[in-house]
Amino acid sequence: MQIPLLDLKAQYKTIREQVLAQINEVLDSQQCIGGPKVEQLEKEIARVCRCEYAVGMSSGTDAILCSLMSLGIGPGDEVITSPFTFFATAGCIARVGATPVFVDIDPVTYNIDPSRIESAVTDKTKAIMPVHLFGQMADMDPIMQIAGQASLAVIEDAAQAISSTYKGRPAGSIGTCGCFSFFPSKNLGGIGDGGMAVTQDKELYQQLMIMRNHGSQPKYYHKFIGGNFRLDPIQAAALLVKLPHLDKWSAARRKNAAYYTKRFAGSPVITPVISEDCVSIFNQYVIRVPKRDSLLAHLKEKQIGCEVYYPVPLHLQECFAYLGKKEGDFPESEAAARQVLALPIYPELSDEMKACVVDTILTFLKG
Numbered sequence: 542m543q544i545p546l547l548d549l550k551a552q553y554k555t556i557r558e559q560v561l562a563q564i565n566e567v568l569d570s571q572q573c574i575g576g577p578k579v580e581q582l583e584k585e586i587a588r589v590c591r592c593e594y595a596v597g598m599s600s601g602t603d604a605i606l607c608s609l610m611s612l613g614i615g616p617g618d619e620v621i622t623s624p625f626t627f628f629a630t631a632g633c634i635a636r637v638g639a640t641p642v643f644v645d646i647d648p649v650t651y652n653i654d655p656s657r658i659e660s661a662v663t664d665k666t667k668a669i670m671p672v673h674l675f676g677q678m679a680d681m682d683p684i685m686q687i688a689g690q691a692s693l694a695v696i697e698d699a700a701q702a703i704s705s706t707y708k709g710r711p712a713g714s715i716g717t718c719g720c721f722s723f724f725p726s727k728n729l730g731g732i733g734d735g736g737m738a739v740t741q742d743k744e745l746y747q748q749l750m751i752m753r754n755h756g757s758q759p760k761y762y763h764k765f766i767g768g769n770f771r772l773d774p775i776q777a778a779a780l781l782v783k784l785p786h787l788d789k790w791s792a793a794r795r796k797n798a799a800y801y802t803k804r805f806a807g808s809p810v811i812t813p814v815i816s817e818d819c820v821s822i823f824n825q826y827v828i829r830v831p832k833r834d835s836l837l838a839h840l841k842e843k844q845i846g847c848e849v850y851y852p853v854p855l856h857l858q859e860c861f862a863y864l865g866k867k868e869g870d871f872p873e874s875e876a877a878a879r880q881v882l883a884l885p886i887y888p889e890l891s892d893e894m895k896a897c898v899v900d901t902i903l904t905f906l907k908g
Contacts, residue, residue, distance in 0.1 A: 546846025551889035563778035594746035597772030601722025655683035673702035676824035793888030
């Protein structure tokens with residue numbers, strides 16, 4: 542049976558007419574930069590995140606980059622983050638001239654281990670950037686306590702975690718700001734690149750608004766050097782159609798995750814552990830297995846979609862060699878990179894498809 546890792550066509554079929562109608566509104570208005578669709582989406586995302594303010598961005602990456610710029614983080618500064626995440630997390634820190642300082646992960650949740658953060662703080666540290674990986678939020682209370690004691694900003698990389706919660710609080714609402722991605726594969730995915738930054742801080746909100754538009758205020762007057770980080774209104778239009786379905790789609794992912802977890806019980810497959818403090822949206826369902834690469838090849842041969850998130854920890858990426866880190870420096874991240882495998886988890890999976898995924902894996906492991 543052919544089972545893709547993600548089937549966006551199945552989702553699109555259910556909302557096609559509404560999406561096209563919203564896009565046609567934008568095209569008919571010919572207001573193709575900013576406008577009411579972007580403003581409406583910003584209000585809706587702020588509501589979902591229980592934040593005072595939201596600023597549409599051209600991507601999740603640009604949301605992080607613009608947040609760093611708006612907080613004045615640059616050359617000579619350090620930002621503490623995880624080495625086990627998508628490249629943009631540390632890439633943005635480096636792009637503003639700051640230094641990524643890596644802290645190893647909790648091997649159970651894959652999120653940054655708060656107990657290791659305090660020892661990484663120096664007089665150059667300006668921020669902590671926890672990543673809410675795979676749809677589960679990091680352990681935010683101790684992170685915020687450390688940040689408060691050292692007067693550090695906290696930028697939540699919530700690219701994979703929109704509407705996830707930690708002790709009842711939504712992703713993005715706890716730190717100084719939160720950054721979301723609307724990349725098409727996300728639980729709330731657009732039809733191209735898009736992102737959002739959220740905050741409770743009015744001054745930071747105003748700075749984000751300025752920095753996303755080349756640092757201009759008023760038009761053509763530049764006190765700051767910003768960037769072109771604006772969210773496209775066509776993306777906002779599509780996301781406004783999808784947003785009312787987000788909770789239902791995420792609940793379906795949790796249901797699929799529960800099925801997998803039950804079926805894998807008692808096998809060599811290590812399944813995701815969700816903290817009792819958290820509600821995950823399962824942007825990915827990631828297992829750990831022996832002989833991961835062999836299983837990966839087997840599943841692809843059987844036309845079952847799967848993916849490794851992420852095969853090379855950031856401290857071992859060639860472009861970060863200048864940081865002087867080596868293999869063995871962050872053993873939990875390195876072990877995860879060797880063992881993790883993401884399985885299909887999207888809401889439209891049929892019972893037959895889920896059973897096929899599990900049966901194929903269990904049969905392979907028994908062999």
